[in-house]
Amino acid sequence: MNDWLLPVLFIIAALAGYRLISAVPSLLHTPLMSGMNALSGVTVSGALLATAFAVSGRSELFGAIAVVLATINVVSGFLVTDRMLKMFKQDRL
C-alpha cells in the first residue's frame, strides 16, 4: 500500500500547498517564509528515528547533529514568525 500512497500524498500536498500559498498576500510573505522554515524542520521526525535506531556510534552522532539542526529550524522558525506577526497592526484612528 505504501508504494503508491506516499508519492500520491506528495503530489496532493504539493498542489494544495501551491493553492494555499498563492492566496497569501505579499504583506505577509516574510512571516510566511519563516513559517515554512519551521515546517521544513519536520525532518526532525526522521532524525529522531535515525538516531534512536542507529546501529553504530557514528550513525548515532550524525543523527544527533541532524536532530539539533532540525530542532533549531522548528523552534526558531515558529518563534520568529510569531514575533513578526505580533507586529502587524491595523490603523486604530
Next chain:
Amino acid sequence: MQVIAHKLLDLACVIGIVSGIRLMNSPKTARRGNLLGAGCMLIAISATMISNQIVPVKALWISMALGAVIGCLLAVYVTMTQMPQLVALLNGFGGAASAIVAFVVLTGSTAAISGVTRLTGAIALVVGSVTFSGSLVAVAKLDGRMTSLPVILRGHFILNTLTLISIVILMPLVAIASSNSTTMLSVLSILIGLIFGILLAIRVGGADMPIAISLLNSLSGIAAATVGLATSNLLMVAVGAIVGSAGIVLTKIMCRAMNSSIIDVLTGKTTLSTTTRMAIGSVGPDASTQTTQRAQTAESMAAGVDEAAAIISAAKKIIIVPGYGMALSHAQVQVKQILARLEAKGKQVKLAIHPVAGRMPGHMNVLLAEVEVPYDKLYPMEAINHEFKETDVVLVVGANDVVNPAARTAEGTPIYGMPVLNVDEADYVIICNKDTCPGYAGVNNPLYLPRQNTIVLLGDAVETLSTLLEKF
C-alpha cells in the same frame, strides 16, 4: 493497529498545518495560524516518539534541548533587518538535517534497503547538500561578509554542467551500489552537492537575493519530502511537499516582480558584473558627473529641504516609497513620524511597497510593521501604481532600482522590463538617498538628473527626514 492510528494522527496534523497556512491569508488570523501549525508539529513529533517507543532515549532529549535553546536565542536576538540572513540560515540547517538523515539511512543500516529507497535517499542527499552550501553563501552575501556582486569563475558554465552531469550519474549508482561502496558514493554525492550549491549561489547578485532565498526555501522542503519518501515517513512527505511548493510560488512571484527567469538569476544575468558595468557606462547618466553636479553644499541642502517642506505642506495626496536604504539608515521611525504628522494635518498618505523592496519577499512590510506603521497604509505595487498620476508628492526614502524609470527605456540593462513604481508620474518627486550611485542592479537612475519637479536630498535618511520634520 497502532501503526494505523499513528498514520491517522500524522494525517490529522498535516490537515491542522494546512489549516494554519490558510489562516495566513489575513494579518488578522495569521498569528493563530502559526500557533496552530506549531501545535500540530509538537503533537506530530511527540506521536513519532511515543509510537516508536523511543521516549526514554537520552541522546534525543539532549539534542532537542540544545537545538531548542539555540533556536530560541536566534529568534529572540535577530533584528528585522537581519531576517533574510536568519531565513537563509534556517533553510541551510533544514537542508543539512535532511541530507544527514538520508546519509544515515543509506549507510547506517545493516538490513537490505530497496532500490527505490536508495534512489530517493540519494536525491535527498544531493538536494540537502545543495541547500546547505547555497544557503551559507547566501547568508555570507546578505551579511556583507561576501561581495553582493555576482562572482563568476572562469569556466563557470562548464563547471556547473560538469557537476550537474556527475550528480545525474551518481544518483543511480548510489541506488544500485553494493553496501561496501555505498558510503564512498554517498560522501561523493554530498561533496558534489555542496560544490553545486556554492557554484549556484555565488553567481546571484544582491538584488536577486529575494529570488535565491525563495528557491533555497523550496529546496529545503523538497529535501525533507524526499527523505520522507525514502523512510516512508508520511508527515515528512506531506509537509516537505507543502514547503517545496510554497518556495516555488514565492520564487515565481519574485521572478515576475523582476521580469527575470530563474535561469537568468542563477546565471547572474540580472546584475551587472564589474566589467560589464564599465563597458556600458554610457547607459544612463554617468554616476560620477552626477555627483559633481549634485555635490550639495550645506546651504543648497538647506534650501532643498525648505523647498521640499513647502511642496509637502501644499500637497494633499502623498505617497511614500521606502527602500532598503531606509532600513540601512534605520530611518523607519522617522518615516512613521512623517506619516503621523502628515495625517494629523489631514493629508492622504499611503506607502507603496515594491515586491522586491528589501532583501527577501515581504521584507519591507515587516520593517515598517516593527515601528508600528499600520499595515492598511501599506500598498503593494499592483494596487497603487495607477495612483501616482494623481499624486501631488512622492517621497522616496532609500529606494533606487524599484523606482528607476530606466527600467522602461534602457534596453539591454538588467532592469529593463522590470515593473517599477511609476514615481516620475507624480507632480513632484522628493528623493532622500545616501548618494546618487546606482542601486544593486548597477543601472544609473535618470531621476538624479536635474529635473524641474525633482528634489534630491542626499545624505543619511535619518538626518534628512528629521530636518524635514522640523519644517512642517
